[in-house]
Amino acid sequence: MGEQGVDETILEVQGVHTFIGQHHILQGISFDAKADAVTVLIGRNGAGKSTALKTVIGLLPSSKGKIIYKGKEIQKNRPFEIARMGIGFVPENMGIFSELTVEENMRVAMLVENEATARRLDRTLEMFADLKKFWKAKAGNLSGGQKQMLAIARAIVNDTSLLLIDEPSKGLAPIIVDAVIDAINRIKEHSVVVLVEQNFYMASSVGDYFFILDDGMVAHAGHVEALIQDEALQSKYLGISEAEE
Amino acid sequence: MAESILRRWNQELTIAGAIVLLLLPLIGIQPKTYLTLTIAGIAMGMLLFLVASGVSIIFGLMDVLNFAHGALFAWGAYVGFTVFKYLMKWVVADSVLQNLAVFFIAIVAAMVAVALLGVVLERVIVRRVYGNHLFQILITFGATIVLVELIRVFWGPNDETMTVPLTFAGNWDIMDVIVYRYRVICIVIGAMVYAVLQLILKKTKLGTIVRAGVEDRDMVQAMGHNIYLLFTGVFAVGAGLAALGGLAMSIFSLQVYPDMGGTYLLFAFIVVIIGGLGSVTGSLVGALIVGLTYNYVAYLVPWAAAGVNILIMIIILLIRPTGLFAAGK
Amino acid sequence: MAGPTPVQIFHEEEKKRQYRSGTFFLKVGLLLLFLLVPVLFPAFKTIDLAMQIVLFAVLVASFDILLGYTGILSFGHGMFFGIGAYCVAFLIGKYGMPSYTNLALGFLIAAIVSAALALLISFLTLRVKTIFFAMITLAIAELAIILATKLTGFTGGEDGISLNTPGIFAVSFNMGDFMGLEITGRVFTYYFILFSCIALFLIMLRFTRSPLGRVLQAIRDNVQRAEALGYNTFLYQSISITFGCIMAALIGGLYAMWVGYVNPESSLGVLTIMLDVLLMVIIGGMGTLYGGIIGAAFLKITQTFLPDLQHLAMDLFPHAQLLHNVLERWLLLFGILFILVVIFFPKGVIGSVNEYLLQRKMAKPTISPSSFTPTPPGNRP
Numbered sequence: 001m002g003e004q005g006v007d008e009t010i011l012e013v014q015g016v017h018t019f020i021g022q023h024h025i026l027q028g029i030s031f032d033a034k035a036d037a038v039t040v041l042i043g044r045n046g047a048g049k050s051t052a053l054k055t056v057i058g059l060l061p062s063s064k065g066k067i068i069y070k071g072k073e074i075q076k077n078r079p080f081e082i083a084r085m086g087i088g089f090v091p092e093n094m095g096i097f098s099e100l101t102v103e104e105n106m107r108v109a110m111l112v113e114n115e116a117t118a119r120r121l122d123r124t125l126e127m128f129a130d131l132k133k134f135w136k137a138k139a140g141n142l143s144g145g146q147k148q149m150l151a152i153a154r155a156i157v158n159d160t161s162l163l164l165i166d167e168p169s170k171g172l173a174p175i176i177v178d179a180v181i182d183a184i185n186r187i188k189e190h191s192v193v194v195l196v197e198q199n200f201y202m203a204s205s206v207g208d209y210f211f212i213l214d215d216g217m218v219a220h221a222g223h224v225e226a227l228i229q230d231e232a233l234q235s236k237y238l239g240i241s242e243a244e245e
Numbered sequence: 246m247a248e249s250i251l252r253r254w255n256q257e258l259t260i261a262g263a264i265v266l267l268l269l270p271l272i273g274i275q276p277k278t279y280l281t282l283t284i285a286g287i288a289m290g291m292l293l294f295l296v297a298s299g300v301s302i303i304f305g306l307m308d309v310l311n312f313a314h315g316a317l318f319a320w321g322a323y324v325g326f327t328v329f330k331y332l333m334k335w336v337v338a339d340s341v342l343q344n345l346a347v348f349f350i351a352i353v354a355a356m357v358a359v360a361l362l363g364v365v366l367e368r369v370i371v372r373r374v375y376g377n378h379l380f381q382i383l384i385t386f387g388a389t390i391v392l393v394e395l396i397r398v399f400w401g402p403n404d405e406t407m408t409v410p411l412t413f414a415g416n417w418d419i420m421d422v423i424v425y426r427y428r429v430i431c432i433v434i435g436a437m438v439y440a441v442l443q444l445i446l447k448k449t450k451l452g453t454i455v456r457a458g459v460e461d462r463d464m465v466q467a468m469g470h471n472i473y474l475l476f477t478g479v480f481a482v483g484a485g486l487a488a489l490g491g492l493a494m495s496i497f498s499l500q501v502y503p504d505m506g507g508t509y510l511l512f513a514f515i516v517v518i519i520g521g522l523g524s525v526t527g528s529l530v531g532a533l534i535v536g537l538t539y540n541y542v543a544y545l546v547p548w549a550a551a552g553v554n555i556l557i558m559i560i561i562l563l564i565r566p567t568g569l570f571a572a573g574k
Numbered sequence: 575m576a577g578p579t580p581v582q583i584f585h586e587e588e589k590k591r592q593y594r595s596g597t598f599f600l601k602v603g604l605l606l607l608f609l610l611v612p613v614l615f616p617a618f619k620t621i622d623l624a625m626q627i628v629l630f631a632v633l634v635a636s637f638d639i640l641l642g643y644t645g646i647l648s649f650g651h652g653m654f655f656g657i658g659a660y661c662v663a664f665l666i667g668k669y670g671m672p673s674y675t676n677l678a679l680g681f682l683i684a685a686i687v688s689a690a691l692a693l694l695i696s697f698l699t700l701r702v703k704t705i706f707f708a709m710i711t712l713a714i715a716e717l718a719i720i721l722a723t724k725l726t727g728f729t730g731g732e733d734g735i736s737l738n739t740p741g742i743f744a745v746s747f748n749m750g751d752f753m754g755l756e757i758t759g760r761v762f763t764y765y766f767i768l769f770s771c772i773a774l775f776l777i778m779l780r781f782t783r784s785p786l787g788r789v790l791q792a793i794r795d796n797v798q799r800a801e802a803l804g805y806n807t808f809l810y811q812s813i814s815i816t817f818g819c820i821m822a823a824l825i826g827g828l829y830a831m832w833v834g835y836v837n838p839e840s841s842l843g844v845l846t847i848m849l850d851v852l853l854m855v856i857i858g859g860m861g862t863l864y865g866g867i868i869g870a871a872f873l874k875i876t877q878t879f880l881p882d883l884q885h886l887a888m889d890l891f892p893h894a895q896l897l898h899n900v901l902e903r904w905l906l907l908f909g910i911l912f913i914l915v916v917i918f919f920p921k922g923v924i925g926s927v928n929e930y931l932l933q934r935k936m937a938k939p940t941i942s943p944s945s946f947t948p949t950p951p952g953n954r955p
């Protein structure tokens with residue numbers, strides 16, 4: 001859908017290195033996210049996809065390289081500062097506060113509670129009807145799919161211009177995956193999305209650009225359409241996830 | 246589903262256990278004495294709760310085990326002691342109003358002063374060792390040494406006598422059951438603090454964020470909340486509660502001494518291990534268990550009083566290692 | 575056999591260098607010093623100081639097995655020390671005649687009791703969180719003091735127990751003059767304890783350098799990874815804790831032999847023994863074993879000469895009230911020192927020196943096989 005637009009880059013990751021303890025995980029990774037598009041990071045398990053997202057949001061400190069968001073270097077900022085610049089984050093484990101109710105989860109997520117937020121909340125709840133149904137229920141009791149919806153809802157209830165989503169299809173039934181695809185397709189109308197995804201079906205349904213990560217570096221990049229054509233590339237890097245499907 | 250049934254079952258088990266535990270001492274104690282002891286136990290439990298809840302929330306949110314909490318407790322007692330000393334007229338006045346006034350001033354002074362001390366402690370010392378349990382314990386232990394020594398420098402190394410505000414002293418005789426007035430005050434204070442804490446945690450946005458942080462600090466940060474400010478705030482509140490506990494306890498035991506924090510820190514640890522680290526309700530239940538058993542056993546078998554709580558803690562560790570009310574994680 | 579591998583060559587080189595290096599001479603010098611103390615400085619005060627340094631250095635080393643090598647903080651180490659002291663005191667003081675058999679039996683019982691208790695505590699706490707170990711050992715240590723104080727009939731209560739050492743260790747024993755040195759029971763006791771401590775220290779050194787010790791350090795550095803590699807971390811940690819606690823108990827027994835007296839405060843105290851041990855291990859350096867020697871020497875010497883220092887200050891600056899107040903509260907200074915060391919020199923004296931030496935060695939390249947990069951001992955908790 002929306003890959004026409006201006007070719008403006010909202011996020012640019014340039015040669016970033018990240019260590020976890022003594023392990024050198026990201027070894028000079030570079031990728032970007034264009035405005036009005038969904039960028040997908042793919043790669044086998046342990047390639048460093050989650051680490052890349054956590055580095056962007058600031059939960060893991062980078063040791064080298066630059067992260068530029070809307071023309072500003074953010075690699076030295078703390079997570080909450082980065083989040084306040086309009087970056088939403090849905091981690092791999094979803095980060096649901098399971099002892100809190102759905103309502104409380106949403107409230108914690110809302111940075112400012114004004115009319116605009118209320119409108120976004122309405123829009124979000126209309127998108128994820130289940131959340132409305134279980135509004136007062138403990139989030140820990142939600143199903144896996146509902147938790148994923150809640151995690152995404154929390155991220156888009158603020159005025160975000162960039163959304164980082166880590167493997168939203170993980171452990172979900174195909175029908176639910178379709179629902180998540182729908183949701184992301186709607187979200188991309190008002191926010192740039194960087195999506196980590198192993199599920200090629202999902203990646204190809206929502207993605208515009210892709211970056212294939214391998215061993216903490218970018219191995220390939222391009223248009224998702226090109227990737228759909230290129231069976232050799234698919235089987236080299238995505239063989240496993242296709243076999244699973 | 247199964248989990249929630251199990252949880253409910255656990256809750257019922259806990260309540261049943263608590264009732265049995267509560268009534269068991271009746272075998273060896275006269276009912277009237279029993280009532281007096283029960284009130285004493287609840288009062289002591291409420292004071293322990295004040296100390297333990299701080300340890301518990303600080304650990305839950307910040308993952309910091311604060312060994313300096315006992316020293317903050319002692320500082321609270323000493324600040325209150327100083328207020329009492331300067332306003333002795335009001336302490337010994339036979340006027341409920343003046344007694345209440347001086348009590349209130351002492352509480353505010355102790356809580357504010359020690360909360361500020363807590364802010365300094367968190368900013369200067371604890372902040373450097375986030376994420377490293379070993380160094381946290383070492384450094385807060387070092388802070389304890391310094392804080393206790395500072396008490397000796399400022400107030401002298403000896404025990405001092407604490408005065409009970411006149412109208413708080415003495416007891417009521419309700420149908421032959423002796424009820425000490427100050428114990429009732431302690432119970433009221435503890436219950437109020439619990440209610441306020443619950444209200445803040447459950448009903449305000451800030452409290453909700455704190456509870457969310459207990460479960461997942463990183464996520465709260467990634468949502469744009471300044472977790473460091475939150476840490477400092479919670480540390481200050483914990484310190485303030487310790488100060489309140491210290492002040493109330495010093496009136497209870499009629500004395501202040503520099504090392505007084507050590508014993509109560511230990512009680513607080515036992516309480517949070519029994520109740521579960523990170524849970525305020527757990528701290529309350531744990532504190533009441535410790536307070537009550539201590540008083541019953543101290544009456545029945547005086548020499549065993551100190552050991553029985555450790556025994557309960559060990560039993561809890563064996564059957565439910567995360568404590569009665571495990572929070573989050 | 576084929577020629578030596580690069581690693582073997584490296585080890586050989588290392589071994590040769592060991593006997594030439596400064597630290598080797600330092601160790602020999604130190605040993606000689608302690609051996610000669612009774613000859614050179616026969617005054618009771620100096621012998622006692624030397625003995626205290628030796629005992630505490632080894633006690634700190636045993637504590638370091640837990641803290642520096644296993645990553646576990648125990649506030650019960652003083653208690654295990656005290657258990658050892660009490661066991662020996664029971665056997666040759668309160669409940670038995672001073673004989674060699676009873677003395678040996680005392681040490682044996684000390685080892686058994688401390689091993690059992692250490693295993694129990696490990697079992698209770700390590701299943702949950704390793705930080706529980708700190709909380710629970712503090713509670714149990716406090717309980718031990720209360721029991722030792724309250725169970726007057728069994729332990730002698732606050733008054734403690736005096737004990738008489740048997741045979742050649744007895745205070746009354748005197749063999750007369752030998753080259754100007756009066757060979758008394760005290761002298762025998764000194765050497766007996768000195769050699770025992772050296773033996774214990776060597777055993778601990780061997781322990782940390784054994785394969786077991788390496789696994790422990792791997793666990794300390796990264797529990798998850800060690801677990802992923804298939805190590806039963808619980809088992810390894812329990813073994814190490816038990817080993818450290820047995821060592822503490824044996825040293826406690828030796829301590830009782832030296833001071834001839836045990837009571838709850840001086841032998842079990844959390845605020846007396848534990849505080850000293852913690853200060854010593856932090857100042858000397860965690861995860862080094864040798865750090866204990868420096869920490870113990872520093873603290874014991876300062877404590878011994880503090881009164882003199884106070885008098886000196888009094889004479890020199892009779893009006894500097896603040897100085898006197900602060901010197902009077904020397905613990906305050908130690909507390910501040912403790913915090914500063916934890917923040918700025920978390921590796922302590924030995925660790926920092928090691929790091930410095932290593933950096934210098936790195937600066938000028940020496941032969942070292944590419945696959946083998948030596949790491950400083952005890953690089954982090």
Ligand SMILES: Nc1ncnc2c1ncn2[C@@H]1O[C@H](COP(=O)(O)OP(=O)(O)OP(=O)(O)O)[C@@H](O)[C@H]1O
Pocket residue numbers: 020021023025043044045046047048049050051052092198
């Ligand atoms: N806390 C940690 N300590 C050590 N290594 C870690 C840690 N977290 C992640 N790693 C390592 O970092 C590498 C990258 O991890 P990351 O989670 O980014 O991979 P991923 O691409 O998201 O994989 P997956 O598809 O399985 O989610 C992996 O090899 C992993 O083992």
Ligand SMILES: [Mg+2]
Pocket residue numbers: 049050051092166167
């Ligand atoms: Mg991942």
